Amino acid sequence: MKKEDIDNLFNKPIEFKIPVRDKPSINDFYTTAEVKEKYGVKDSWIFHIAKEHNIPRTFHRGKTYWSKKHIDDYFAKKAPDPEIKEWYSTQDIQEKFGMTLTAIYSFVSKNAIPKKKVGIMVYYSKKHVDIAKGLIAPEEPKYYTIAEAMERFNLTRDQLYHYVKYHNIPRIKVGKYTKILRAELDKFFEPPKIE
Template sequence: MATSNFRIKKICEWCGKEFKAQKVSTRFCSHRCANFAYKRAIRKKRVQTTETQTQVQKTERIIEDIKEKEYLSFSETGRLLGLSRQAIYTMVKAGHLKASKISSRLSFIRRTDIDAMLQNKPYQYRMPKDTIPITDFYTTNEIKEKFGVKDSWIFHIAKEHNIPRTFNRGKTYWSKKHIDDYFAKKAPDPEIKEWYSTQDMQEKFGMTLTAIYSFVSKNAIPKKKVGIMVYYSKKHVDIAKGLIAPEEPKYYTIAEAMERFNLTRDQLYHYVKYHNIPRIKVGKYTKILRVELDKFFEPPKIE
């Protein structure tokens, strides 16, 4: 088999000399250096194994000595139970384990108290919560008629959101509760009263369908679907087009409040919590009432 004429300059990991290798994985310049490195690795592994065994023997000896003691310190109790000292303090504070405080710096735990704690608290298997049986179902046709969606859409959303289903005599039945919950989340804001259809936007703004879809996606325009028709919030479209001035938002996001008042996140949460400033939860985001936060941070008036 022909060898490659390709040569790579490398540094030997054993002797440090420069050499030319045929493969990028070559580490040593010669068989001699490779042998030396291999023997060093073997010695290092043996040393590590011996040190580990020694440490295990020392630990076992310490535990054996602890087992013979009647009174143990918190650290010794932790070693005996395989816990940290802080965990032992927590158990004593919670009343799970008895301890005797001799002085301000000296406390002991009796071995019999440890045994009593373990005997009085046997392991109990925690049974899983009983799941609520699903008794109400939609058929596929009922979902299509009620929400105006297609078969393929139903199966896609059910798979994406793990909506329970069952089969009976060739028909698919979907959990009514899960379907209703999904559409409730997708329901349009009830405060939005006026809507544009795509045809309205084409006529008023002279936009193509592609331009409309790009525009509403970029500006996060609220929408609703009625049958096969899609409608977009007239108010939000007009604001995005600059036809009307946007309303001042009622709430600060956390980032906006931090930037406006030059606060850290911890400081902001502290003020909101201890001064009962109203806040709401929108999905995973927290929003703070703008009026109340502005009022709290406004400078005092001198009359």
């Protein structure tokens, strides 16, 4: 390689263009007051989660506006399971089980008990607390045998095994029999809902 070639590289550089990505514009916003009213949180908590999760915001005439999509997505992830209907408050757990607040927080954290927050009150799933305390036995998942599933959904053995394998439907082996998780198989074969 000659010295001239190296000099030419620097004397006549190739123009480099940085690709520009167009970010979709955000047009829907909540004011801080609307977020507080809709989700029952405080100002400081809104700013905390916005900073932690990079939620876009803008300021206009002394008000802070938050991206509606990002706020809704964040709180949708935090929403409690809609199938849980009964809840204990911390006071209920204290009275029923004679636990301190510290013991309750440790207990629910250790046992991953679902919770929901309404204003400043925190509620814990009654069913999960009772199972963790041993008051009720946990529900065993229900299974179809291969013959039951074939009859129920009018399938051949090969078709059934194909669906189970291709769609990763959980199954267990009990002795020489294979059983398929009933809830998952029912969900897979239920007719689609058009809304």
